[in-house]
Amino acid sequence: MTSIRSAALVSLLAASAVGAPPPNPVRDGGVRLDRSQRRSQRLPMQTDFDRCVLHIQDVGNENIQGRLRLQLLVRASGDVFAAYVHGEKGVEDRRLERCLTTTALKWKLPPVALDYSRPYVLSFVPGGTHYDFSDPVYWSGGHYAVQGRASVFMPDIDDPPPPAELEVQVAQATLEVSELATDAEYGIAQLEVRHYGEAIRALRAALEKDRDDPLALRGLAVALAESGTDLREARHLAERLVEEQPDSEASHEALLRVCIVAGDDHCAFAEWQAAREAKDMAPRSRHLAELQPLLEKAAARLRAWARSEDACAAGASDRDRALCVVRRCLDGGTSAFADELSGEKRSSFEPRDWRADKAREGRLVVTRPIGDGREERAPRWLVKIDEQTVTMTPTNEDARHITLRHSACQAVRTGTGSARQIARGSAIEAPIVKSP
Numbered sequence: 001m002t003s004i005r006s007a008a009l010v011s012l013l014a015a016s017a018v019g020a021p022p023p024n025p026v027r028d029g030g031v032r033l034d035r036s037q038r039r040s041q042r043l044p045m046q047t048d049f050d051r052c053v054l055h056i057q058d059v060g061n062e063n064i065q066g067r068l069r070l071q072l073l074v075r076a077s078g079d080v081f082a083a084y085v086h087g088e089k090g091v092e093d094r095r096l097e098r099c100l101t102t103t104a105l106k107w108k109l110p111p112v113a114l115d116y117s118r119p120y121v122l123s124f125v126p127g128g129t130h131y132d133f134s135d136p137v138y139w140s141g142g143h144y145a146v147q148g149r150a151s152v153f154m155p156d157i158d159d160p161p162p163p164a165e166l167e168v169q170v171a172q173a174t175l176e177v178s179e180l181a182t183d184a185e186y187g188i189a190q191l192e193v194r195h196y197g198e199a200i201r202a203l204r205a206a207l208e209k210d211r212d213d214p215l216a217l218r219g220l221a222v223a224l225a226e227s228g229t230d231l232r233e234a235r236h237l238a239e240r241l242v243e244e245q246p247d248s249e250a251s252h253e254a255l256l257r258v259c260i261v262a263g264d265d266h267c268a269f270a271e272w273q274a275a276r277e278a279k280d281m282a283p284r285s286r287h288l289a290e291l292q293p294l295l296e297k298a299a300a301r302l303r304a305w306a307r308s309e310d311a312c313a314a315g316a317s318d319r320d321r322a323l324c325v326v327r328r329c330l331d332g333g334t335s336a337f338a339d340e341l342s343g344e345k346r347s348s349f350e351p352r353d354w355r356a357d358k359a360r361e362g363r364l365v366v367t368r369p370i371g372d373g374r375e376e377r378a379p380r381w382l383v384k385i386d387e388q389t390v391t392m393t394p395t396n397e398d399a400r401h402i403t404l405r406h407s408a409c410q411a412v413r414t415g416t417g418s419a420r421q422i423a424r425g426s427a428i429e430a431p432i433v434k435s436p
Contacts, residue, residue: 041078042108049122049152052099063126066090068097069164070104070120071171073189076283078109082189084175087167091124094173101176109157113280114250115215116287117192119160123153163290168194182206184216191219196227217241218254225261231340234258235405242271249278253287260291262336264406265298265305305408318385319364323356325390325430326366326383333406334368334379337398347372356383366392393427403428 053064067089073082083104085097100122155161171193177186187202200223206216217237224234238255245251252275259267272295275281275288305328312328315321334351341349352369359365364383369376379399384391394400403411409430 044107048103052096055099056093056096064124065126067123071117072104072120073117074109075115076112078111080104080107081181081185082177084171084193087164088170097174101174105178112283114283116283121155121161125151184213188219191223196223199223214245218250221254222257225258228343230344231262247278249275249281249284260294263332264336265301266408268298322383322385322390326392329407329409329428329430332408333402336406337402338370389429389431391427391429
């Protein structure tokens with residue numbers, strides 16, 4: 001029953017969405033290192049920053065002050081394959097920033113189960129100045145200080161900072177990608193800085209070489225969704241990845257991100273739960289933490305949706321009650337389909353009012369036109385009205401797509417159906433909740 005399913009989803013989300021801080025990929029990645037592996041690491045060193053500061057001082061900037069937030073893209077092996085400046089405060093020297101991002105490509109962090117992205121914040125204080133060291137950023141980590149030269153404060157590698165807003169122009173201007181990066185890794189790096197066109201080109205090239213490349217599938221699904229290019233293909237790719245790697249956090253996270261863009265709250269919550277329960281979740285736990293505010297909003301919408309179920313029983317006629325259930329199950333889905341069409345056709349598609357025509361006793365043909373002024377699509381369902389349930393069977397391809405991918409109510413198997421029904425075998429059966 002839909003009402004029971006919705007209540008379960010909402011209660012689960014309320015219990016699990018807000019939890020303790022996520023584990024640290026470096027500390028809690030789940031890979032134990034022997035002595036030889038620890039020796040093979042190449043963590044950030046003071047001399048890395050010393051060289052960059054000296055280089056900038058030699059070309060005339062002797063007054064470096066402020067804070068930079070580097071972002072490191074790390075393979076499962078620990079190698080940093082790309083880096084960029086996520087945000088800057090005070091320090092606005094591109095030469096220094098590019099020196100740091102280039103240097104970061106030499107680093108090798110502890111190996112973990114999955115690739116991930118993590119921040120690394122550096123603070124700069126001019127030499128020979130008094131400074132307030134009460135700021136918590138200086139309580140851990142390390143720094144060097146030389147008379148007349150800027151001091152650089154390094155963060156504790158095991159204590160990443162909280163999420164922050166991406167400064168897109170800065171990120172795109174400072175991105176450095178390793179020469180040894182694959183096409184898929186290059187595409188992921190471009191996706192990180194929201195260079196969507198370049199990301200999609202590189203990720204498609206990676207899939208031409210290997211159609212089953214999981215990193216390319218994941219990246220292309222997210223890039224197509226977040227850029228608004230093609231939500232339908234994005235969902236197809238993400239669902240294919242989940243089918244091929246059902247136990248991986250990265251697969252469920254990709255579908256989660258697509259469902260968030262599509263406005264599919266039920267899908268988003270289901271994938272959020274699956275990602276959190278994946279055994280390899282630890283390295284990408286902070287990626288999930290960054291999505292938590294969006295999931296909390298989805299939880300609020302799900303709770304409101306669950307409360308709205310009782311309203312359908314108050315309809316004056318069977319037709320009114322049936323249309324109430326249809327809108328409850330398919331309003332959001334038809335809107336999400338309109339968004340898909342808008343991205344795919346590069347035009348503004350809008351859903352119009354629902355239209356219902358009587359087919360025969362106890363049945364309606366229900367349509368919601370979707371158009372942009374030049375083209376009109378008409379997803380259509382045959383609606384069967386029983387005493388306590390309403391069954392919605394799609395009768396064309398657009399309705400089938402919405403039923404299977406965007407419905408707020410669960411699709412079920414329903415017998416053979418008519419030979420004329422493109423979507424036979426898939427339908428929605430939803431209850432009319434009785435008034436108390």
